[in-house]
Amino acid sequence: xxxxxxxxxxxxxxxxxxxxxxxxxxxxxxxxxxxxxxxxxxxxxxxxxxxxxxxxxxxxxxxxxxxxxxxxxxxxxxxxxxxxxxxxxxxxxxxxxxxxxxxxxxxxxxxxxxxxxxxxxxxxxxxxxxxxxxxxxxxxxxxxxxxxxxxxxxxxxxxxxxxxxxxxxxxxxxxxxxxxxxxxxxxxxxxxxxxxxxxxxxxxxxxxxxxxxxxxxxxxxxxxxxxxxxxxxxxxxxxxxxxxxxxxxxxxxxxxxxxxxxxxxxxxxxxxxxxxxxxxxxxxxxxxxxxxxxxxxxxxxxxxxxxxxxxxxxxxxxxxxxxxxxxxxxxxxxxxxxxxxxxxxxxxxxxxxxxxxxxxxxxxxxxxxxxxxxxxxxxxxxxxxxxxxxxxxxxxxxxxxxxxxxxxxxxxxxxxxxxxxxxxxxxx
Numbered sequence: 156x157x158x159x160x161x162x163x164x165x166x167x168x169x170x171x172x173x174x175x176x177x178x179x180x181x182x183x184x185x186x187x188x189x190x191x192x193x194x195x196x197x198x199x200x201x202x203x204x205x206x207x208x209x210x211x212x213x214x215x216x217x218x219x220x221x222x223x224x225x226x227x228x229x230x231x232x233x234x235x236x237x238x239x240x241x242x243x244x245x246x247x248x249x250x251x252x253x254x255x256x257x258x259x260x261x262x263x264x265x266x267x268x269x270x271x272x273x274x275x276x277x278x279x280x281x282x283x284x285x286x287x288x289x290x291x292x293x294x295x296x297x298x299x300x301x302x303x304x305x306x307x308x309x310x311x312x313x314x315x316x317x318x319x320x321x322x323x324x325x326x327x328x329x330x331x332x333x334x335x336x337x338x339x340x341x342x343x344x345x346x347x348x349x350x351x352x353x354x355x356x357x358x359x360x361x362x363x364x365x366x367x368x369x370x371x372x373x374x375x376x377x378x379x380x381x382x383x384x385x386x387x388x389x390x391x392x393x394x395x396x397x398x399x400x401x402x403x404x405x406x407x408x409x410x411x412x413x414x415x416x417x418x419x420x421x422x423x424x425x426x427x428x429x430x431x432x433x434x435x436x437x438x439x440x441x442x443x444x445x446x447x448x449x450x451x452x453x454x455x456x457x458x459x460x461x462x463x464x465x466x467x468x469x470x471x472x473x474x475x476x477x478x479x480x481x482x483x484x485x486x487x488x489x490x491x492x493x494x495x496x497x498x499x500x501x502x503x504x505x506x507x508x509x510x511x512x513x514x515x516x517x518x519x520x521x522x523x524x525x526x527x528x529x530x531x532x533x534x535x536x537x538x539x540x541x542x543x544x545x546x547x548x549x550x551x552x553x554x555x556x557x558x559x560x561x562x563x564x565x566x567x568x569x570x571x572x573x574x575x576x577x578x579x580x581x582x583x
Contacts, residue, residue: 165180165183165184165186165187166178166180166181166183166184166187166188167187167188167191168181168188168191170195171191171192171195171196171199174188174191174192174199174201175201175202175203175204176188176201176204176208176490176492176568177201177203177204177349177350177568179566182564182566182567182568183563183564183566185466185494185495186494186498186507189210189492189494189495189498190498192208192210192495193210193211193495193499197209197210197211197214197479198210198214198478198479198480198481198483200481201490204349204488204490205487205488206469206487206488206489206490207478207481207483207487207488207489207490208467208490208492209478209489209490209491209492209495210492210495210496210499211479211495211496211499211501212496212497212499212501212502212503212520213501213502214478214479215491215492215493215495215496215520216496216520216524217478218470218478218489218491219470219491219520219523219524219525219527220524220525222263222264222525222526223473223474224472224473224474224476225470225471225472225473225476225489226263226470226471226472226473227260227261227262227263227267227470227471227527228261228262228263228471229261229469229471230471230488231261232256232257232261240351240353240356243353243356243357243360244346244356244359244360247357247360247361247364248360248364251361251364252363252364252367252368252407253367253371253403253404253407254404255404255407255408255411255412256402256404256405256407256408257405257408258408258409258412258413259271259274259409259413259530260412260413260417260468260527264526265396267526267527268526269394269395269396269397270394270397270401271526271530272394272395273388273389273392273394273401274389274413274530275530276388276392278530278531278533278534280533283533283534283537286321286325286534286537287537287541289321289324290317290321290534290537290538290541291541291545293316293317293320293321294317294538294541294542294544294545295545295548295549297312297313297316297317297545298313298545298546298549298550299549300312301313302549302582303582305579305580305581305582306556306577306578306579306580307577307578307580308575308576308577309427309430309576309577309578310423310427310573310574310575310576311575313426313542313546314423314424314426314427314430314542314576315337315419315423316333317422317423317426317538317541317542318418318419318422318423318426318535318538319333319336319337319415319419319423320333321419321534321538322414322415322418322419323336324384325384325385325386326370326373326384326385326386326410326414326415327373327376327377327382327384327386327387328369328370328373332369335369336366336369336415338362339362339363339365339366339369339411339415340411340415340416340419340420342358342359342362342363343359343362343363343366343411343412343415343416344416344420344565344567344570344572345359346359346360346362346363347567347568347569348566348567348568349568363411366410366411367407367410370406370407370410371403371407373386374386374390374403374406377390377391378390378391389401389406389409390406416570417529417531418531418534418535420464420570420572421464421465421535421570422464422535422538422539424462424464424570424571424572424573425458425459425462425464425535425539426538426539426542426543427573427576428458428461428462428464428571428573429454429455429458429462429539429542429543430546430553430555430576430578431555431562431573431576432457432458432461432462432509434553434554434555434578436509439454439509439511442511443511443543443547444547447544447547450511450512451540451543451544451547452536452540453511453512453513453516453517454509454511454543455536455539455540455543456513456516456517456519457509457510457511457513457516458539459497459519459521459522459539460497460498460503460516460519460521461497461498461507461509462571463493463494463497463519463520463521463571464521464570464571465493465521465523465569465570465571466492466493466494466568466569466570466571467490467491467492467493467494467495467568467569468490468491468493468523468569469488469489469490469491470488470489470491471486471487471488471489472484472485472486472487472488472489473485493519493520493521493523494571496520497519497520497521502515502518503515503519522535548583549582549583550580550581550582550583551580551581551582551583552580552581553578553579553580553581554578554579554580555576555577555578556577556578556579559577560575560576560577561575562576
C-alpha cells in the first residue's frame with residue numbers, strides 16, 4: 156500500500172462566515188467543512204446560493220420524511236423561474252430536441268408514487284436476481300481483460316464500464332454505443348454545474364439533445380416491438396392513475412437523470428472510492444481478503460456512507476417551517492446534505508473511519524430515505540459487491556500510483572466524482 160497525497164491540505168474554513176459549498180476547493184474535500192457546520196451551524200444559509208444547508212443526521216431524516224412541509228419540486232421545471240443558463244438550454248430543447256419533463260426525483264405523491272410503480276416493478280427482487288448473473292460475469296470478464304498488464308486505470312477500465320454496460324443493456328442500447336453514452340452523461344453532469352458559462356451550457360445541452368435523438372429512435376422501435384428490457388416497460392406500460400404512458404419528454408428526463416446518472420455514475424463513483432479507501436486502509440484490505448463473506452457487504456455500506464457519491468439533493472419548503480431553531484420561509488430551497496449526515500458522530504461512532512464491523516453501517520443516507528429512497532439501491536449494492544469481490548478474488552496486492560494520478564475530484568455540487576485511478580497490482 157502507498158501513502159497518497161490526494162491533494163494539498165483540504166480547505167478548512169476558520170469560521171462559518173467563510174463557508175460556501177460552491178467553492179471547488181471545499182468540494183474537493185468537503186468533510187472538514189461539514190464537521191464545522193454540524194457543530195456551529197447545522198442549518199446554514201449559504202451566502203452565495205441562498206440555500207439552507209442541513210448537515211445533521213436526525214434533521215436530514217426529518218426533512219426527507221416530512222412530505223407535508225417539504226417538496227421534491229424543482230424550479231428547473233418552472234420556465235418562469237429559470238436562470239439565464241436554464242433559459243438558454245430551454246430554447247435549445249424547444250428548437251432541436253425535447254424539453255425534459257419532470258423526472259421521478261422531482262415529483263411528489265401521488266404523481267411520484269404512481270410513476271415510481273413502473274420502476275418498482277422493474278427493480279423487483281426477481282428482476283435483480285435475473286440481472287445479477289450478468290453483473291457477476293461482467294465483473295470478472297472486465298478484470299480478466301487487463302489482469303495480465305498488472306496495471307490499469309481502475310475508473311476507466313473497471314468502475315465505469317461495469318454499471319454502465321448493465322444499465323445500457325436494460326435501456327436497449329448497444330454495447331458498442333456505451334462510450335458515446337458515457338460522453339453524454341459526462342456532459343449532462345457538467346451542464347448542471349453551478350456557474351457554468353454560456354458556451355458550456357450550449358455545449359452540454361446540445362450533447363444532451365444528441366442523446367435524446369439516439370434514444371427517441373429506441374422509444375419508437377419499442378412501441379412497435381416491445382421486448383423484456385426495463386426501457387420497454389417504461390415506454391409501453393401505462394402509469395397507474397394517469398390513464399396514459401409516459402410522454403417522450405418524460406422519458407427523456409428519465410434517461411439522463413434517474414437512469415444513466417442515477418443508475419451508473421453513482422455506482423462508478425462508489426467503486427472508485429472503495430479502492431481508494433482500501434489503499435489507505437491496508438488492515439481493512441487484509442480482513443476483506445481473508446474473509447470476504449463476512450465483511451464485504453458491510454464494506455459496501457461503509458463506502459457509500461463515507462464517500463456519499465450523491466453528496467446532497469434539494470427540497471422546497473412548502474410552508475414556513477423551523478429546523479433546529481432556524482426559521483425557513485416558504486419557497487426556500489433546502490440542501491439535504493447526505494454527505495454530512497453520513498459522518499455525523501451523533502449517529503456513527505468514529506465516523507471518519509472505515510469500520511467493516513460497524514453494526515449500523517446500512518443506516519446511512521447514501522441512498523436517501525423514505526418514499527424517495529433510491530429505487531436502484533438493490534442493483535447498486537449487487538454491482539458494488541461483485542465489483543469488489545472480483546477484485547479481491549483476482550488481485551493479491553495493489554497500490555495506487557501517485558505519479559500517475561492527480562487524485563482530485565471533478566468539481567460538482569451534488570456528486571463526488573473521481574476521474575482517474577491508476578493502480579499497479581500483483582495478480583493471484
